[in-house]
Amino acid sequence: MSTERVQEKRQFGHRARLTLTPAQIRLMDGQAHAARTMWNCLHEWWSMLPRDKRSPAAADVAIRQARKETDWLGVLPAQAAQAVLKTYLQAWRNCWDGRADAPNFKARVRTVMSVDIPQGRDLNITRVHRRWGMVNIPRIGPVRFRWTKDLPAGKHATTTSRVTGARLVKDALGWHIAFRVQTLETKPGPHTGPHVGIDAGVNLPLALSDGNHRDHGRPPRLPDGTADRDKWLNPKEKTKLLDLERRAAQRKQHRGPGEKTSRRLRHTYDQIKQLRAKATRRAVDWQHKTTTSSIAAQYGTIVVEHLNIKNMVKSAKGTIDSPGKNVARKSGLNRSISQEAWGRTVTMLTYKTARQGGALHKVPAPGTSLRCSACGLTTPGSREDQATFLCKNHDCGWSGNADWNAARNVLHLYRMGRALTPAAGRAVVRRPRDVKPATAR
Incomplete structure (x- = not known):
């Protein structure tokens, strides 16, 4: 041999x-x-x-x-x-x-x-x-x-x-x-690690079906309940960022219509960009370390939801005829989803699991957070808040972490043969090759 x-x-x-x-x-x-x-x-x-x-x-x-x-x-x-x-x-x-x-x-x-x-x-x-x-x-x-x-x-x-x-x-x-x-x-051999389902959330960034959740130790919300848009910055950097944003707003008031941005205002904008870039680096660093050592190296088969993030972060303002509801609350949720960068996490897991000899699969997302992972039924009112799941089925009554419940449902869909094919997972509408766009003449 x-x-x-x-x-x-x-x-x-x-x-x-x-x-x-x-x-x-x-x-x-x-x-x-x-x-x-x-x-x-x-x-x-x-x-x-x-x-x-x-x-x-x-x-x-x-x-x-x-x-x-x-x-x-x-x-x-x-x-x-x-x-x-x-x-x-x-x-x-x-x-x-x-x-x-x-x-x-x-x-x-x-x-x-x-x-x-x-x-x-x-x-x-x-x-x-x-x-x-x-x-x-x-x-x-x-x-x-x-x-x-x-x-x-x-x-x-x-x-x-x-x-x-x-x-x-x-x-x-x-x-x-x-x-x-x-x-x-x-070329790596087949990964012999266990199967795991992952649910991406806001309160808990990565919830795993076996209970070994991954948290970056930064609360997504402030004590007053509002979303923390600068959670990757320390208190001193947050104070500096707030001062720079106020300074930029004051200097912007003195700019007349059609006037160019002053040198001082451009310098303030550059300082704000530096702090934002520093926060992004810390988030990417956490994603790289978590997806490599904590997930790709331990698990052989990883199952995630196929999410349409672009539609999830759409504004709730609506139109003049039919205005939206809870616009400010939806805006904060959209900002929190964008900060977690779920798409970037899935991209990292895709090539890192292949490098370790494992595989990543996607399953349909609808119903995973509303279905009970113990009895398999979807009962109205079971998801009362973002953190806890309490099954309202009288024959079940299971309760636990809502994100963990969703992760178990994700893994169950894969074991039931509901994994999407690569073409379906991409969800890209291709135009025929013999038809060119109008801009290409």
Whole structure:
């Protein structure tokens, strides 16, 4: 009997913080603005041309000509400009296949500043010491980055384990680099762990069917009962955020109609964004640690609900003819659902369970929180509040945590063969391939 294990390619990303000088920041900002403008010019050129004259080759010639004629577009490296074209063409393919909307204009304010480095050999990654590494960015030079994960760089890079490229991304906390890493690893065997059903909630973030719930230790509501929108910040940071929001509101009152935002107000907005970004990082860090060590490594089969989160967070304002009810309460619930980021948790569990040799399945969501997991009946009035479930069936009378009850129902649906297929779980309406959208001409 052969004991050889099957090798498979694995691609993943690793994001690290960059340490830049003021001059390097200006150069990198210039490249990001040039990449955004290149996208907008390409979009206008593509939209104005007749359909029979559009081709990747013609677009490539147009990009080369634009970089020669416009000096400030030339600051963008040639490989990065080609990456803009490749991304734009892929955006149209996604639109034609029904996976996304048509590409559109990228505004200066609402667009994330980014530059792609498609060639990994141009990076020249080296490790300086335990905490810092060095990477070479085209037309920027060597830049230090925070070394938090071992990368296949230098003498450790091989044909099967290497960095294939990177992407520079700027957020409220500064510039970061996201490495694209490709390795050859042993394919994991089937996970022999138990089955578990998971119910995502607001009061209890992740309720497991076996009772081993996962909580981030931050109450979703304040003592007065209102939703805590800044639960990932400590008290000192919450006080600072409240002061910045009041300061921004006061300075905004002095801006007349049509006037530009003052420098002081922009600086206040930047400080608010930094605190929001810090809270988001802490939430993502908790999700990564919880889904990896506490769930994917322990359980072989994970079952979750197929939730349409976009419809769940719709506003309850209604229309003028038929106004909604409990609008403020629904607004707080929508904010709490968005903060928990259930979709991101499911995405993490999908690839992490596959990496461990397990599997993730989705089941229909309707009725899981209203049905009793002990008797299997849905009795009106059993779910009186968000925390407790008390079965009103006279022959049952079971009581317990409402989220735990829903998690047991989720697992029961999977064992009854109610798991959705991948196509049904995606719930994407695809348009026929021979029908193109009107914007594609």
